[in-house]
Amino acid sequence: MSNNDFNTRLFKHLDDHQKDYIQRLSDAVSIPSVSAWPEHRHEVVRMVDWTKSLLEKLGVKVELSDVGKQKIADGKEIDLPNVILGTYGNDKAKKTVLIYGHLDVQPAQVSDGWDTEPFVLTEKNGKLFGRGSTDDKGPVLSWLNVIEAYQQLNEPFPVNVKFCLESMEEYGSEGLEDLLKSLKNTFLSDVDFVVISDSYWLGKEKPCLQYGLRGICYFFLDVECSTKDLHSGCFGGTIHEAMTDLIALMSTLVDDQGHILIDGVYDEVAPLLPEEEQLYKPITFDTKAYCSEAGVEKTIQKEKEQILMHRWRYPSLSLHGIQGAFDGVGCKTVIPRHVIGKFSIRIVPNMKIATLEKLVEKHIQNIMKERKSPNKVSVKLEHGGDYWVADPNNPQYIAARKATVAVHGIEPDLTREGGSIPITLTFQEQTGKNVLLLPIGASDDGAHSQNEKFDIINYMNGMKVMGAYFQEIAKL
Amino acid sequence: MSNNDFNTRLFKHLDDHQKDYIQRLSDAVSIPSVSAWPEHRHEVVRMVDWTKSLLEKLGVKVELSDVGKQKIADGKEIDLPNVILGTYGNDKAKKTVLIYGHLDVQPAQVSDGWDTEPFVLTEKNGKLFGRGSTDDKGPVLSWLNVIEAYQQLNEPFPVNVKFCLESMEEYGSEGLEDLLKSLKNTFLSDVDFVVISDSYWLGKEKPCLQYGLRGICYFFLDVECSTKDLHSGCFGGTIHEAMTDLIALMSTLVDDQGHILIDGVYDEVAPLLPEEEQLYKPITFDTKAYCSEAGVEKTIQKEKEQILMHRWRYPSLSLHGIQGAFDGVGCKTVIPRHVIGKFSIRIVPNMKIATLEKLVEKHIQNIMKERKSPNKVSVKLEHGGDYWVADPNNPQYIAARKATVAVHGIEPDLTREGGSIPITLTFQEQTGKNVLLLPIGASDDGAHSQNEKFDIINYMNGMKVMGAYFQEIAKL
Ligand SMILES: [Zn+2]
Ligand SMILES: [Zn+2]
Ligand SMILES: [Zn+2]
Numbered sequence: 012m013s014n015n016d017f018n019t020r021l022f023k024h025l026d027d028h029q030k031d032y033i034q035r036l037s038d039a040v041s042i043p044s045v046s047a048w049p050e051h052r053h054e055v056v057r058m059v060d061w062t063k064s065l066l067e068k069l070g071v072k073v074e075l076s077d078v079g080k081q082k083i084a085d086g087k088e089i090d091l092p093n094v095i096l097g098t099y100g101n102d103k104a105k106k107t108v109l110i111y112g113h114l115d116v117q118p119a120q121v122s123d124g125w126d127t128e129p130f131v132l133t134e135k136n137g138k139l140f141g142r143g144s145t146d147d148k149g150p151v152l153s154w155l156n157v158i159e160a161y162q163q164l165n166e167p168f169p170v171n172v173k174f175c176l177e178s179m180e181e182y183g184s185e186g187l188e189d190l191l192k193s194l195k196n197t198f199l200s201d202v203d204f205v206v207i208s209d210s211y212w213l214g215k216e217k218p219c220l221q222y223g224l225r226g227i228c229y230f231f232l233d234v235e236c237s238t239k240d241l242h243s244g245c246f247g248g249t250i251h252e253a254m255t256d257l258i259a260l261m262s263t264l265v266d267d268q269g270h271i272l273i274d275g276v277y278d279e280v281a282p283l284l285p286e287e288e289q290l291y292k293p294i295t296f297d298t299k300a301y302c303s304e305a306g307v308e309k310t311i312q313k314e315k316e317q318i319l320m321h322r323w324r325y326p327s328l329s330l331h332g333i334q335g336a337f338d339g340v341g342c343k344t345v346i347p348r349h350v351i352g353k354f355s356i357r358i359v360p361n362m363k364i365a366t367l368e369k370l371v372e373k374h375i376q377n378i379m380k381e382r383k384s385p386n387k388v389s390v391k392l393e394h395g396g397d398y399w400v401a402d403p404n405n406p407q408y409i410a411a412r413k414a415t416v417a418v419h420g421i422e423p424d425l426t427r428e429g430g431s432i433p434i435t436l437t438f439q440e441q442t443g444k445n446v447l448l449l450p451i452g453a454s455d456d457g458a459h460s461q462n463e464k465f466d467i468i469n470y471m472n473g474m475k476v477m478g479a480y481f482q483e484i485a486k487l
Numbered sequence: 488m489s490n491n492d493f494n495t496r497l498f499k500h501l502d503d504h505q506k507d508y509i510q511r512l513s514d515a516v517s518i519p520s521v522s523a524w525p526e527h528r529h530e531v532v533r534m535v536d537w538t539k540s541l542l543e544k545l546g547v548k549v550e551l552s553d554v555g556k557q558k559i560a561d562g563k564e565i566d567l568p569n570v571i572l573g574t575y576g577n578d579k580a581k582k583t584v585l586i587y588g589h590l591d592v593q594p595a596q597v598s599d600g601w602d603t604e605p606f607v608l609t610e611k612n613g614k615l616f617g618r619g620s621t622d623d624k625g626p627v628l629s630w631l632n633v634i635e636a637y638q639q640l641n642e643p644f645p646v647n648v649k650f651c652l653e654s655m656e657e658y659g660s661e662g663l664e665d666l667l668k669s670l671k672n673t674f675l676s677d678v679d680f681v682v683i684s685d686s687y688w689l690g691k692e693k694p695c696l697q698y699g700l701r702g703i704c705y706f707f708l709d710v711e712c713s714t715k716d717l718h719s720g721c722f723g724g725t726i727h728e729a730m731t732d733l734i735a736l737m738s739t740l741v742d743d744q745g746h747i748l749i750d751g752v753y754d755e756v757a758p759l760l761p762e763e764e765q766l767y768k769p770i771t772f773d774t775k776a777y778c779s780e781a782g783v784e785k786t787i788q789k790e791k792e793q794i795l796m797h798r799w800r801y802p803s804l805s806l807h808g809i810q811g812a813f814d815g816v817g818c819k820t821v822i823p824r825h826v827i828g829k830f831s832i833r834i835v836p837n838m839k840i841a842t843l844e845k846l847v848e849k850h851i852q853n854i855m856k857e858r859k860s861p862n863k864v865s866v867k868l869e870h871g872g873d874y875w876v877a878d879p880n881n882p883q884y885i886a887a888r889k890a891t892v893a894v895h896g897i898e899p900d901l902t903r904e905g906g907s908i909p910i911t912l913t914f915q916e917q918t919g920k921n922v923l924l925l926p927i928g929a930s931d932d933g934a935h936s937q938n939e940k941f942d943i944i945n946y947m948n949g950m951k952v953m954g955a956y957f958q959e960i961a962k963l
């Protein structure tokens with residue numbers, strides 16, 4: 012039987028079982044597996060156990076990997092949830108695909124502004140509302156539903172699958188990187204491709220594959236003026252206030268066009284070559300929809316290509332806030348003694364974190380040299396995560412493009428993401444293999460917002476693409 | 488009997504009863520009358536009742552004045568504590584002195600870093616540690632102890648006294664201004680002088696009288712970029728971020744020498760005339776002690792006179808913080824949608840609040856004209872309080888100077904305060920009479936800090952100055 016014939020059967024089978032898949036997602040969403048709430052840790056564990064049972068029902072060999080403890084408030088420690096390592100098939104003649112996903116969700120409560128109970132999957136106008144529906148329970152279940160469908164159709168599975176399903180993703184993936192490093196020569200050694208479905212389309216209509224992520228360097232800019240907070244009535248006018256220095260320093264970092272003002276920052280940015288520039292032309296991107304999604308009047312750039320390049324392939328600098336200053340409502344006349352400005356720079360090929368760190372330090376030192384201030388000023392890189400970029404012409408991407416055409420009838424856009432999914436790079440480094448980001452949700456799913464949703468059509472088409480993808484991988 | 492003879496008897500009597508006065512202060516401090524804690528309101532009421540009993544025991548006619556309700560969280564309302572209006576003596580031949588003070592205290596708990604229980608008055612090395620010891624229970628009791636001493640010595644009291652003792656001072660004196668306005672033609676109509684002991688010496692050794700306070704204009708600088716918070720990975724580089732505008736605007740307000748950069752701000756500041764300049768020369772002020780009190784390495788100005796002038800007679804601008812931005816520990820990659828910069832300008836004679844408001848608005852508008860940003864920016868004067876200044880050669884000041892010499896053997900310094908005590912101006916306006924600030928605590932008492940204390944020597948000498956002051960007032 013040709014693939015096309017099987018696709019027809021598979022897609023019909025999936026369509027026929029839509030209700031079952033919605034019920035399964037409903038069961039998963041009903042477990043409030045919020046990783047950020049330590050008092051909910053038992054729910055996260057329940058979600059891990061629920062998924063383990065489902066995997067085992069499908070014949071997946073499951074190992075629960077203990078990744079240690081998490082420090083919470085007051086010096087207490089609680090267990091991190093186990094990471095699920097699953098193995099499905101072990102045929103040396105077949106390719107092995109590693110699927111990563113996460114079972115934990117962002118916090119949610121009705122009082123945040125939800126129109127429905129966040130942990131009750133609620134169908135309205137073809138949309139499934141609920142926390143975790145699109146991030147990431149829907150995509151994870153899609154993979155499992157596809158395996159089940161192959162089984163119900165008595166179709167031999169075309170590839171070996173490994174699962175790595177964690178449950179701390181929304182709280183920093185604690186323990187995962189170390190685990191993956193320890194698995195390099197065992198669990199990960201025979202992986203041929205890694206695929207991750209934990210991101211979103213660029214718009215609401217057209218599918219895409221993502222081949223790049225920006226990295227991030229998060230800086231703490233620390234200014235201290237005195238050993239205690241001071242009253243601005245008593246001391247204002249005579250003291251070198253920490254906030255005066257901090258605000259002056261922060262104002263030198265970026266201009267009103269989003270241009271970073273730190274000397275040398277753009278030196279290592281990869282030049283825009285004609286073939287890369289060509290990639291942006293065919294991308295479907297509605298700049299008006301982008302504005303309305305962000306809730307802004309207009310963007311800095313006018314053209315589609317320019318907007319996308321500034322999201323994906325140029326660095327940007329955001330001023331996030333200040334720790335230690337007065338942040339409440341109302342009026343407080345404090346001169347804060349110690350303030351920490353928080354800003355981050357999104358980094359892109361071929362910027363080096365170490366270079367950037369030095370440039371930022373030098374910039375701050377240069378500004379302070381010109382200021383007559385005795386205050387203690389320091390800047391430190393609090394966290395650095397590298398950019399990631401894959402070759403969109405890698406065989407795995409070609410396979411996913413064919414699978415997308417088989418379902419949607421159009422080529423997916425080849426896009427990047429402006430944010431970072433740090434584990435992507437870890438998978439690439441620890442397997443040495445190509446990683447594919449295969450989003451199935453729409454841009455307006457609201458992954459971390461109130462009223463998170465997953466469109467039924469995306470759920471269904473997502474499974475179909477995944478089903479076809481496995482066959483395309485088998486042909487490589 | 489001459490005053491000097493009576494002073495000798497009075498001072499000895501006070502010295503002989505030191506233990507009683509400490510015990511009385513201990514009783515007052517043991518009532519945790521924290522006005523900022525709604526759940527402690529009954530303790531504030533208990534403090535009012537305790538003081539009422541004491542006043543009545545001394546023969547003061549007391550009226551409790553209901554000043555209405557306070558809105559607290561969740562739309563709830565609770566009763567504001569009554570204001571004590573007391574009348575002691577009604578002899579038309581005598582002058583009438585109105586004494587203001589407050590019975591509420593700042594919040595305090597051991598976990599804030601107190602070395603002793605804040606609501607247990609604890610004597611160590613001649614210091615009485617406890618919340619409210621110096622602010623303002625100590626000074627209030629000093630007035631009452633003096634009245635008691637006159638009675639115990641069978642000495643006719645030289646003046647009529649009125650008391651206005653409130654219990655919301657540490658939380659904005661809600662209700663008091665309206666009350667004073669309503670009392671203008673009744674309770675306040677026959678007042679000759681107002682005296683307030685609710686501030687501190689300039690140093691630890693030398694007494695002072697205060698004749699000026701700076702006012703304050705507190706501004707909210709509001710910038711909005713979008714209808715929701717955005718993720719800097721997704722949107723960074725393409726959006727006019729509110730924080731970029733806000734930080735740029737805030738950086739244009741004040742330079743590294745504390746000079747305000749808003750055009751025209753200094754135009755209305757009273758010129759420094761030679762006779763005013765002379766007032767600064769004799770003041771005892773240890774610039775090193777000032778630095779160590781503030782916990783700073785050095786001040787902006789070097790000379791004593793310059794430091795004092797910049798605290799008292801020149802405006803200053805402090806950047807307090809930002810509401811709506813990320814203010815927590817750690818890293819958060821948010822682009823805040825709506826941020827409010829908080830800054831205040833301390834104002835001095837002859838600055839007008841209305842003028843300043845216009846200058847600030849114009850300044851912000853001018854800066855925004857040069858920025859290419861579509862963001863909504865507005866600045867508003869959230870709160871304006873006028874400066875206050877009295878004539879340090881007014882008869883009441885002369886009287887207090889003589890009383891100080893009688894106790895300390897030296898002339899008090901004539902000083903101002905950099906902060907504001909808004910009620911001072913209200914008393915001056917509603918009585919039309921001279922107001923004297925007569926501090927008795929030392930500069931290191933730590934009124935709003937951990938380990939607030941009141942030195943026994945200041946308690947004792949404070950009462951003596953107060954006792955002598957009444958006699959000097961009677962001679963006017
Ligand atoms: Zn996710
Ligand atoms: Zn997420
Ligand atoms: Zn006070």
Ligand SMILES: [Zn+2]
Pocket residue numbers: 593622657934935
């Ligand atoms: Zn106070």
